[in-house]
Amino acid sequence: MKRFVDLAQLSRAEIASLLALASRLDAHPEPQALAGKILGLLFFNPSLRTLASMQAGMARLGGSSFVINPGHGTWHLETRTGVTMDGLAAEHVREGVPVLASYCDVLGIRAFAEGRDLETDLRETTFNQMASLIEKPLINLESAANHPCQALADWKTLDDLRVPNTAKFVLSWVYHPRALPLAVPAATVHMAALRGMEVVVLRPEGYALPRAIMDKARAAAALSGGSVSETSDRVAALQDAHVIYAKEWGSPEHYGDAQGEAKLRASLTHWCVRSDWLGRADASCRVMHCLPVRRNTAIADEVLDSSCSIVQRQAYNRLPAQMALLYRLLRGD
Amino acid sequence: MKRFVDLAQLSRAEIASLLALASRLDAHPEPQALAGKILGLLFFNPSLRTLASMQAGMARLGGSSFVINPGHGTWHLETRTGVTMDGLAAEHVREGVPVLASYCDVLGIRAFAEGRDLETDLRETTFNQMASLIEKPLINLESAANHPCQALADWKTLDDLRVPNTAKFVLSWVYHPRALPLAVPAATVHMAALRGMEVVVLRPEGYALPRAIMDKARAAAALSGGSVSETSDRVAALQDAHVIYAKEWGSPEHYGDAQGEAKLRASLTHWCVRSDWLGRADASCRVMHCLPVRRNTAIADEVLDSSCSIVQRQAYNRLPAQMALLYRLLRGD
Amino acid sequence: MKRFVDLAQLSRAEIASLLALASRLDAHPEPQALAGKILGLLFFNPSLRTLASMQAGMARLGGSSFVINPGHGTWHLETRTGVTMDGLAAEHVREGVPVLASYCDVLGIRAFAEGRDLETDLRETTFNQMASLIEKPLINLESAANHPCQALADWKTLDDLRVPNTAKFVLSWVYHPRALPLAVPAATVHMAALRGMEVVVLRPEGYALPRAIMDKARAAAALSGGSVSETSDRVAALQDAHVIYAKEWGSPEHYGDAQGEAKLRASLTHWCVRSDWLGRADASCRVMHCLPVRRNTAIADEVLDSSCSIVQRQAYNRLPAQMALLYRLLRGD
Numbered sequence: 001m002k003r004f005v006d007l008a009q010l011s012r013a014e015i016a017s018l019l020a021l022a023s024r025l026d027a028h029p030e031p032q033a034l035a036g037k038i039l040g041l042l043f044f045n046p047s048l049r050t051l052a053s054m055q056a057g058m059a060r061l062g063g064s065s066f067v068i069n070p071g072h073g074t075w076h077l078e079t080r081t082g083v084t085m086d087g088l089a090a091e092h093v094r095e096g097v098p099v100l101a102s103y104c105d106v107l108g109i110r111a112f113a114e115g116r117d118l119e120t121d122l123r124e125t126t127f128n129q130m131a132s133l134i135e136k137p138l139i140n141l142e143s144a145a146n147h148p149c150q151a152l153a154d155w156k157t158l159d160d161l162r163v164p165n166t167a168k169f170v171l172s173w174v175y176h177p178r179a180l181p182l183a184v185p186a187a188t189v190h191m192a193a194l195r196g197m198e199v200v201v202l203r204p205e206g207y208a209l210p211r212a213i214m215d216k217a218r219a220a221a222a223l224s225g226g227s228v229s230e231t232s233d234r235v236a237a238l239q240d241a242h243v244i245y246a247k248e249w250g251s252p253e254h255y256g257d258a259q260g261e262a263k264l265r266a267s268l269t270h271w272c273v274r275s276d277w278l279g280r281a282d283a284s285c286r287v288m289h290c291l292p293v294r295r296n297t298a299i300a301d302e303v304l305d306s307s308c309s310i311v312q313r314q315a316y317n318r319l320p321a322q323m324a325l326l327y328r329l330l331r332g333d
Numbered sequence: 334m335k336r337f338v339d340l341a342q343l344s345r346a347e348i349a350s351l352l353a354l355a356s357r358l359d360a361h362p363e364p365q366a367l368a369g370k371i372l373g374l375l376f377f378n379p380s381l382r383t384l385a386s387m388q389a390g391m392a393r394l395g396g397s398s399f400v401i402n403p404g405h406g407t408w409h410l411e412t413r414t415g416v417t418m419d420g421l422a423a424e425h426v427r428e429g430v431p432v433l434a435s436y437c438d439v440l441g442i443r444a445f446a447e448g449r450d451l452e453t454d455l456r457e458t459t460f461n462q463m464a465s466l467i468e469k470p471l472i473n474l475e476s477a478a479n480h481p482c483q484a485l486a487d488w489k490t491l492d493d494l495r496v497p498n499t500a501k502f503v504l505s506w507v508y509h510p511r512a513l514p515l516a517v518p519a520a521t522v523h524m525a526a527l528r529g530m531e532v533v534v535l536r537p538e539g540y541a542l543p544r545a546i547m548d549k550a551r552a553a554a555a556l557s558g559g560s561v562s563e564t565s566d567r568v569a570a571l572q573d574a575h576v577i578y579a580k581e582w583g584s585p586e587h588y589g590d591a592q593g594e595a596k597l598r599a600s601l602t603h604w605c606v607r608s609d610w611l612g613r614a615d616a617s618c619r620v621m622h623c624l625p626v627r628r629n630t631a632i633a634d635e636v637l638d639s640s641c642s643i644v645q646r647q648a649y650n651r652l653p654a655q656m657a658l659l660y661r662l663l664r665g666d
Numbered sequence: 667m668k669r670f671v672d673l674a675q676l677s678r679a680e681i682a683s684l685l686a687l688a689s690r691l692d693a694h695p696e697p698q699a700l701a702g703k704i705l706g707l708l709f710f711n712p713s714l715r716t717l718a719s720m721q722a723g724m725a726r727l728g729g730s731s732f733v734i735n736p737g738h739g740t741w742h743l744e745t746r747t748g749v750t751m752d753g754l755a756a757e758h759v760r761e762g763v764p765v766l767a768s769y770c771d772v773l774g775i776r777a778f779a780e781g782r783d784l785e786t787d788l789r790e791t792t793f794n795q796m797a798s799l800i801e802k803p804l805i806n807l808e809s810a811a812n813h814p815c816q817a818l819a820d821w822k823t824l825d826d827l828r829v830p831n832t833a834k835f836v837l838s839w840v841y842h843p844r845a846l847p848l849a850v851p852a853a854t855v856h857m858a859a860l861r862g863m864e865v866v867v868l869r870p871e872g873y874a875l876p877r878a879i880m881d882k883a884r885a886a887a888a889l890s891g892g893s894v895s896e897t898s899d900r901v902a903a904l905q906d907a908h909v910i911y912a913k914e915w916g917s918p919e920h921y922g923d924a925q926g927e928a929k930l931r932a933s934l935t936h937w938c939v940r941s942d943w944l945g946r947a948d949a950s951c952r953v954m955h956c957l958p959v960r961r962n963t964a965i966a967d968e969v970l971d972s973s974c975s976i977v978q979r980q981a982y983n984r985l986p987a988q989m990a991l992l993y994r995l996l997r998g999d
Contacts, residue, residue, distance in 0.1 A: 031369040036697040038722050048407045048424065049432055052399050056371050056436040059397035064725035066718050069406045073735045074714045075958060084962040086843050091714065091958030094970070099715055099957065099981040103722040177419050291432065292408060292424030296417040304427070315432040364702040381740045381757065382765055385732050389704050389769040392730035402739045510752050624765065625741060625757030629750040637760070648765040 001328050003138040005131060007148045007191060008216060012224065015194075019156050022317075022324035025061075030327075034063035037330050040104035041067045042097070043141070044077070045112040049291060050141050050149065053318040054108055057326055060319075068100060079111075079126050093130050101134040106329050113144035113181040118255040121145055121182070122212050137329040139322075145213070147183045149325070150290050151191035153317035157310060158195065158243070160317070161286065165196040166226070167242035168282070172234075173203035174298040175271045179250025179261045184290045186213045188245055189228065193217040196224035202237035203230065204271065206251045206264050234277075241281040245288040246273045246299050273299040278308060286310045334661050336471040338464060340481040340524060341549065345557065348527075352489050355650075355657035358394075363660075367396035370663050373437035374400045375430070376474070377410070378445040382624060383474050383482065386651040387441055390659055393652075401433060412444075412459050430466045439470040439662050446477035446514040451588040454478055454515070455545050470662040472655075478546070480516045482658070483623050484524035486650035490643060491528065491576070493650070494619065498529040499559070500575035501615070505567075506536035507631040508604045512583025512594045517623045519546045521578055522561065526550040529557035535570035536563065537604065539584045539597050567610075574614040578621040579606045579632050606632040611641060619643045667994050669804040671797060673814045673857060674882065678890065681860075685822050688983075688990035691727075696993075700729035703996050706770035707733045708763070709807070710743070711778040715957060716807050716815065719984040720774055723992055726985075734766060745777075745792050763799045772803040772995050779810035779847040784921040787811055787848070788878050803995040805988075811879070813849045815991070816956050817857035819983035823976060824861065824909070826983070827952065831862040832892070833908035834948070838900075839869035840964040841937045845916025845927045850956045852879045854911055855894065859883040862890035868903035869896065870937065872917045872930050900943075907947040911954040912939045912965050939965040944974060952976045 007015065025033075039058045043051065051067065058065045070077045077096050078089035085092065101107045109130055113121040127143035140148050169192040171185060185201075189209065192199045199217065201209055208214075208230060217228045231237050238244065254261035278285055287308045293299055303309060340348065358366075372391045376384065384400065391398045403410045410429050411422035418425065434440045442463055446454040460476035473481050502525040504518060518534075522542065525532045532550065534542055541547075541563060550561045564570050571577065587594035611618055620641045626632055636642060673681065691699075705724045709717065717733065724731045736743045743762050744755035751758065767773045775796055779787040793809035806814050835858040837851060851867075855875065858865045865883065867875055874880075874896060883894045897903050904910065920927035944951055953974045959965055969975060 029369070036695070036726070036728075038725050040718065040722075043406060046406055046408050048401060048429060051407065052373065052401055052433055052436050055397075055399040056373075059371050059399075060369070062369075064397075064721075064730075066721040066725075067406075068714060068718055072406045073709060073712055073733075073738045074717065075712050078961070082962075082967065085960035086963050090960065092961050094961070095957055095959060095977065095981070096714060098978055100718055102978070102982040103718050103985055291428050293428060294418035294423065295411070295425050295427070296415075297419050301415065311428065312431055312435070315428070316435040319436055362702070376739060379739055379741050381734060381762060384740065385706065385734055385766055385769050388730075388732040389706075392704050392732075393702070395702075397730075400739075405739045624761055626761060627751035627756065628744070628758050628760070629748075630752050634748065644761065645764055645768070648761070649768040652769055 004148060004325050004329065005138060005140045006146055007151045007187065007194070008220065012194065015155065018152065018324045018328060019159060021327060022156055022320040025323045025327065026320040030061060032062045033327055034058065034061040034330055037063040038104040039063060039065040039326065040100045040107045041065055042100055042107065043067065043069050043110045045110050047110060049315050049318050050110060053322055054141070057319050057323040061323055061326060079129065081129070094133060097130045097133045101136040104136070106137040106139065106326065107134065108139040108141045110141035111143055113183065115179070115181065116256040118210060118252055122210060139325060142183050145182050145186045147187040149318060149322055150184060151187040153321040154188065154288065154314055155191055155195060156317045156321050157314045160313065161310065163242055163286065167197055168200065168240055169197040169243045169245065170200045170202050170237050170241045171245045171247060172237070172273065173207050173271060174246045174248055174273060175265070175269050176248035176294065176298060179258065179265070180248045182209070182213065182249050185209060185247050185249045188247065189213065189217040190220050193226045193228050194220035194224055196226040199226060199228045200237045201230040202234060203232060204268050205232055206253050207249065208252065210252045235280065238277060239280045241285055243286050243288060244273060244277065244281065247290065248298055272297060273303050275300070275302045288314055291315055337481060337658050337662065338471060338473045339479055340484045340520065340527070341553065345527065348488065351485065351657045351661060352492060354660060355489055355653040358656045358660065359653040363394060365395045366660055367391065367394040367663055370396040371437040372396060372398040372659065373433045373440045374398055375433055375440065376400065376402050376443045378443050380443060382648050382651050383443060386655055387474070390652050390656040394656055394659060412462065414462070426463050427466060430463045434467040434469040437469070439472065439659065440467065441472040441474045443474035444476055446516065448514065449589040451543060451585055455543060472658060475516050478515050478519045480520040482651060482655055483517060484520040486654040487521065487621065487647055488524055488528060489650045489654050490647045493646065494643065496575055496619065500530055501533065501573055502530040502576045502578065503533045503535050503570050503574045504578045504580060505570070505606065506540050506604060507579045507581055507606060508598070508602050509581035509627065509631060512591065512598070513581045515542070515546065515582050518542060518580050518582050521580065522546065522550040523553050526559045526561050527553035527557055529559040532559060532561045533570045534563040535567060536565060537601055538565055539586050540582065541585065543585045568613065571610060572613045574618055576619050576621060577606060577610065577614065580623065581631055605630060606636050608633070608635045621647055624648055670814060670991050670995065671804060671806045672812055673817045673853065673860070674886065678860065681821065684818065684990045684994060685825060687993060688822055688986040691989045691993065692986040696727060698728045699993055700724065700727040700996055703729040704770040705729060705731040705992065706766045706773045707731055708766055708773065709733065709735050709776045711776050713776060715981050715984050716776060719988055720807070723985050723989040727989055727992060745795065747795070759796050760799060763796045767800040767802040770802070772805065772992065773800065774805040774807045776807035777809055779849065781845070781847065782922040784876060784918055788876060805991060808849050811848050811852045813853040815984060815988055816850060817853040819987040820854065820954065820980055821857055821861060822983045822987050823980045826979065827976065829908055829952065833863055834866065834906055835863040835909045835911065836866045836868050836903050836907045837911045837913060838939065839873050839937060840912045840914055840939060841931070841935050842914035842960065842964060845924065846914045848875070848879065848915050851875060851913050851915050854913065855879065855883040856886050859892045859894050860886035860890055862892040865892060865894045866903045867896040868900060869898060870934055871898050872919050873915065874918065876918045901946065904943060905946045907951055909952050909954060910939060910943065910947065913956065914964055938963060939969050941966070941968045954980055957981055
């Protein structure tokens, strides 16, 4: 494995091997495995779990890391090509990214969606441009339409809790004051489909996931014997659900149009996972979220504080999952 | 010792043992003592000494650290319970704090006073809420009404310089353009009382420390044979003083009322430690301050740059004191 | 070597020894050379390469580092002496710098020019004041009128690429939307002169480098058999050039007068290195820049993306050059 940019670039066997390595490193620390190795972290967007778990994971394996936050101690970086740079950005990623890569053994980059043009974001224009600039091992720490580290940790969480591969997995849209990117819903629906689950995307009208995302998930389902469907019928969707994965995202129909989107979203504040959502679900139903989650906006206190919630376990699993990635990328074995 | 949240939770013997460990680690480095261990640092408020000395201390012992600054590379965290999170904060400490704790072996948290309601701050509502969310070893890096790391370093400084346990210790209010928290005065008066000193709190009218803080210090004095009194008579207070500990704090009587407080404070700019303050003090009198200090506002250049000032030694002692804490929390022995 | 503040404080033999050490450490890693050592980094100004390469270099040698960014997680620091601190800055460098130095084995400080008074900046008033406060090994990470780490890396780059010591080296002014400091041009002209090169400073009228900078470079040239001249005649300057080092700087004649400077600079946007600049240059001519560079403002895409550009190599060389510095400062041998 040379880079970890999209879970879809790995076979199911490779994923299984990574997950096994994650569990092994969690149970049997190898504090010298990456001694002398350096992880560079470039965050164009804020972070909590990713920042802390990447640094902690590298340290647990004996390595070191440095962090660059454009706009916070570092100037802004330009990502557009061919422009005359007479504005805010003092440096172009064409210089900045290869330079940072040259100082480390593996580079992680977080670059959220621009949120202006849907196709541009779905094509991962910005992330792919940066990725094309370097040869070093690379980790996608969340891009416009992907979050493979989260997907890997979530897969591990489902395995840890012995949620059957074929269980019903409902990815449910939930409310947020603003339109959020498609990265986590795209990664999640693909991950669950590739795991072989019965995936249902539950979302209000206007929030259907883009066809490219659904097609990719369906292709994964076809490989694994899973299925992918979508609906706005909450009662039907939640019936016998084994997993409710709550996630906020913006309307693809109003992509880049914050005002139009706000109107659509204004009437949807009741899309908050409350305990009554669990009424028809399977008795062992788990509630997932990638975090950060706005309490009582996306998920109610009563659910987050109940034993149904496994959000803490998801977040913790970022650590061993990423330790496995770092180990594999830097040692190969 | 499972956590270090308040010096008052330690016996005098435990403090003596920590101080001995601090001196030992300062004199005889143990560069592998905490190899493989990780310190998580969560700063809700700015820091210089604490940030640098915690990271340096961990590194001196062979461990690593990561830093999370909500508002600087990480989104804001909500601390209020039960609220509908539709504002600035993207994540609640109920998620964020346990997640960060799960990535490290010991977590340090800095969370200054809210400065709205005195009782809320004196009860350490915010810090205690966060502390209750985790099981991991925890260090208070300054909370609403406490700063035990500073108190421990200051105690070591007094010992290093052989200031007698029974010497006269004057905690003097000094001017600052704004009302500052009660954390350091509260920790300082308690520390000096527990050390057995003759503690005098010197402050203008309106700046008497809250009864809870004074009562706690008096209880400590009772244990140690020290005493605690307060006065606004500077001449009497400074007479034969062995230590003048300068500190800025806001009027408890106007807590949360910035305008009312500003009126009271406007006439108090002469509360700046100048060389004439030392006229009646003991010839060996030391001037202390926890830093950051505003020169010529709280303490004059002529005092800070004289041999009376031991503020650099106080600041340096943060390092060995915290190394001892980390060592004790993570190794136990 | 006790500190690395100005390349001019080193003999040519010492520089040659540092460059040899840099190459050795690049080729033969010594991952335990600085085990247990700590680098403190104090950045008053933003950074990308310096921040990442200093941390990476320390880690490659087995050491650790901490970073303090006043204004980003740390309060602002006052640098003026004798002032009554009732404004933004909460702490004075007279406290902050010695405290940080006491926590580490070597301290690096970045403090750009104030840009108000030319003489004050040329005298390095701010940096020298901070340097005078500490005894610890110190590295200048860019000061008002110097950037010795960049100069050392650039020298190594010229050596790596076997650019002859006596080759023609053109330091060319290029456009930037704002007046930038004199640190890099000053360090560059001195470095090239000390290397023995035929240095030509090419700049529009109004942008002649201050006499103190030119005199220092000429003294270096006298030592090495090089030469230093200046001109505004681009055709003559670029004729047979072996190196074009592009750099933005503000007019010394309008120092501290942003409006007056803006008028002068407004007509100079054509000072952008384009491929036609290379027409009369030597066939092997290299284009250098310290980065960050504004594409199509200072240097055109067509040049930066051509094989003439060696900016990536310059940036990479910051790492081994600084590893050599850290090694020499902390081990001596």
